[in-house]
Amino acid sequence: MGTLSLNDCKEVRIPAPWGHISGRWYGNRRDRPILAIHGWLDNLGTFDRLIPLLPDYIGILCIDLPGHGRSSHLPPGMHYSIYEFVYIIPRVMHEYGWKKVSLLGHSLGGIISFFYAGLAPHTVDMVISLDILLSNPLRDAELSIKKVAQAMEKHLIEEDRRDEASLHEPPSYTLSELCKALAEGSMNSVTPELAKHLLYRQVTKSELYPDRFYFSRDGRIKFYHTIHTERGLAAELARRIGRKPYLIIKGSKSPYVGVECEEPMSILGQNNPHFEFYEVPGGTHHVHLHAAEECARYIVPFIQHHRPPVLTSWSLTGKDLEPSSKEENRSCYSKL
Structure with a gap:
């Protein structure tokens, strides 16, 4: 085997x-x-x-x-x-x-x-x-309520952003920039070198700019x-x-x-x-x-x-x- x-x-x-x-x-x-x-x-x-x-x-x-x-x-x-x-x-x-x-x-x-x-x-x-x-x-009840309220507000903002994205292509970046962004977003749990394993399924190639990409995952999942x-x-x-x-x-x-x-x-x-x-x-x-x-x-x-x-x-x-x-x-x- x-x-x-x-x-x-x-x-x-x-x-x-x-x-x-x-x-x-x-x-x-x-x-x-x-x-x-x-x-x-x-x-x-x-x-x-x-x-x-x-x-x-x-x-x-x-x-x-x-x-x-x-x-x-x-x-x-x-x-x-x-x-x-x-x-x-x-x-x-x-x-x-x-x-x-x-x-x-x-x-x-x-x-x-x-x-x-x-x-x-x-x-x-x-x-x-x-x-x-x-x-x-979250042991702090006040903080817990505050986080849920913030997520609710940001979720609604993200929905408006989705409507806008359906009319215009979202901001796009180079793969190197996206690797760095993903690493920073993971608190460097995913290094820029390892980010490629995640990026290939969650970005779309820009139709406006060669060699640039944008995130295609649903932005609302950030506020689940x-x-x-x-x-x-x-x-x-x-x-x-x-x-x-x-x-x-x-x-x-x-x-x-x-x-x-x-x-x-x-x-x-x-x-x-x-x-x-x-x-x-x-x-x-x-x-x-x-x-x-x-x-x-x-x-x-x-x-x-x-x-x-x-x-x-x-x-x-x-x-x-x-x-x-x-x-x-x-x-x-x-x-x-």
Whole structure:
């Protein structure tokens, strides 16, 4: 058995009432894959450095959340929230007829995975969470109210901006400028050198200026409504998840797996030989991008233990089965 290739993938479009959910299905397309969900303002390109390190007998279906990457934006007048994002998991399951789901999530994708696993634990067989478990609570009630009010106002401003953009092309920039902007927006969790993995799915080439691009993701996602999980709710969700295989990888320089996670993590690990937690030294929030090899050291054996090879999906001689279509196997990993 070898490792997955970024060139061995199939572009998918999962229908939704508002349009479609875009994705890429890497590797094995005969068996149920692992469903990979990216973080806030990112897209499926966030897994580009991790995918080639994972075992090739498994399939990985990476999706762009609504408003992100190449997925459809929600209709005008609608508001993004974590509630809508959680519903994406059963929608994908329904599309492919899955009874169970294996989840790999980073940041927002990890929060979505935690909530879904707590809501429907009977449908989840394992979770891999990258530098997150749940959203950090805002302990100051006044500050919390102020932030929600500001987001509401900015959301309305963004809708007006969308109307304007439908008449005129948005401001465009060079790829170098966009890489720097993305790095700054991530607090340098994504370096300018790594930004290319995210940019190719969230920018559009300018029709007015050669060699310039503009962001094509939905600006309203910057003001989505998250869930600041109360301790009691987080604990109950963790109890409902029970003894499911659960892997959490934290970047040592990241603040996202802090004291608020101690109780639910303790519950997840209680009498649970399938719970694992590791910290990657020097890792920032996008630990799977800049420290992909270190993350794979923990992810690969976890996958092999909880999603071992199915004899029908690989050969005893070590040779992979031929894909059903050579056309599917041609490179779908095109850069700008």
